[in-house]
Amino acid sequence: MTTVTLHYFALLREQRGRSSESLTTGAATAGELYDELARRHGFTLPVTHVRVAINGEFAAWDTTLRTGDELVFIPPVAGG
Amino acid sequence: MTFRISPEPLDPAALAGQLLDLRAGAYVEFQGRVRNHNEGRAVNALEYEAYAALAEKEGARIVAEAAARFPILGAACVHRVGRLELGELAVWVGVTSAHRAAAFEACRAIIDETKARVPIWKKEHYADGASGWINCATAGPAAAATATPPAAH
Numbered sequence: 728m729t730t731v732t733l734h735y736f737a738l739l740r741e742q743r744g745r746s747s748e749s750l751t752t753g754a755a756t757a758g759e760l761y762d763e764l765a766r767r768h769g770f771t772l773p774v775t776h777v778r779v780a781i782n783g784e785f786a787a788w789d790t791t792l793r794t795g796d797e798l799v800f801i802p803p804v805a806g807g
Numbered sequence: 808m809t810f811r812i813s814p815e816p817l818d819p820a821a822l823a824g825q826l827l828d829l830r831a832g833a834y835v836e837f838q839g840r841v842r843n844h845n846e847g848r849a850v851n852a853l854e855y856e857a858y859a860a861l862a863e864k865e866g867a868r869i870v871a872e873a874a875a876r877f878p879i880l881g882a883a884c885v886h887r888v889g890r891l892e893l894g895e896l897a898v899w900v901g902v903t904s905a906h907r908a909a910a911f912e913a914c915r916a917i918i919d920e921t922k923a924r925v926p927i928w929k930k931e932h933y934a935d936g937a938s939g940w941i942n943c944a945t946a947g948p949a950a951a952a953t954a955t956p957p958a959a960h
Contacts, residue, residue: 737856737928738943772943780861780926799858799926803942806855806862806886806927807839807898807918 728753731760731796738802739777743768757781758788761800776803808874809883810866812859812927817885817896826881831903835910837918839898841891845941849934855888855897858926862886869920877913879904884917886927 730751735743743764754760757779764770778801779786785801792798819838826834841853870882881903891897900917904910921927929941 734858736858736926737930738940740856776943780858783860783864785861785865799861801858801926802928802940804924804926805922805929805941805943806857806925807922 729792729794729796731792731794731798733764734797734799736799736802738772739770739800742770752792755791756788757786757790757792757798760792760798761788764800772802777801808867808870808881810863810870810921810925811883811885812857812862812866813885813887814889817887817899819896819899822883822885822899823901826883826901826903828880828903830905831880831910833904833907833910835902835904835907835914837898837900837914838896839918841893841895841897843893845931848931850893850931851934852893852932853891853897854930854932854938855886855891856928856930857886857888859888862925862927865925866921869917869924872920873902873913873916876916877904877909879909879913882913882917884921886921886925888927 728751732749734747740746752760754763761774780799780801781790782797843850866884873882879902884900886898900914902910902914930938932938
């Protein structure tokens with residue numbers, strides 16, 4: 728099990744109902760964690776529409792999670 | 808060469824002043840403003856949210872890429888966050904160069920890449936009381952018709 732911190736933005740913040748949390752998970756990768764949380768909280772965005780950042784930088788979905796990691800799931804961006 | 812997220816209103820004259828450069832024969836500026844409609848719906852206001860730390864990091868990379876690609880002298884981009892009313896300035900890009908072509912092209916590249924890559928999100932508040940996050944409609948039959956494929960990163 729690993730314990731990570733999550734920060735939520737935009738649609739995912741609204742669907743989660745909070746902007747951050749600390750979580751202990753059996754998910755091995757960032758992608759597995761998104762799947763787990765999407766099921767639990769009813770996230771509507773498929774993982775193919777979302778990117779992930781780990782410790783302040785874009786990362787691959789198959790990145791192995793380590794205790795202390797800070798994750799942000801990034802919904803489709805819409806600046807401008 | 809800077810990129811910044813700002814919770815405060817943008818002052819284009821002050822921003823332009825930071826790019827004064829006597830070597831620059833050209834100064835090109837882009838102002839993105841809050842529009843009163845989108846895809847046939849009347850819009851009352853916008854709400855921007857950013858993952859500021861990564862937005863500023865990715866934005867700085869975009870400005871640096873433009874400086875590497877085009878012979879420019881200076882470039883800066885600032886993007887607002889928070890609730891914006893119609894007509895308000897949401898994003899500002901300024902570029903200086905010796906001659907105009909580089910400034911036009913770099914300015915265009917910076918705003919295009921910013922829209923495609925920087926973790927900033929936009930919620931539209933419609934005149935009919937509804938609201939929605941742009942590019943995030945993927946659930947339900949109504950949304951299916953307007954769902955956008957993932958951006959090419």
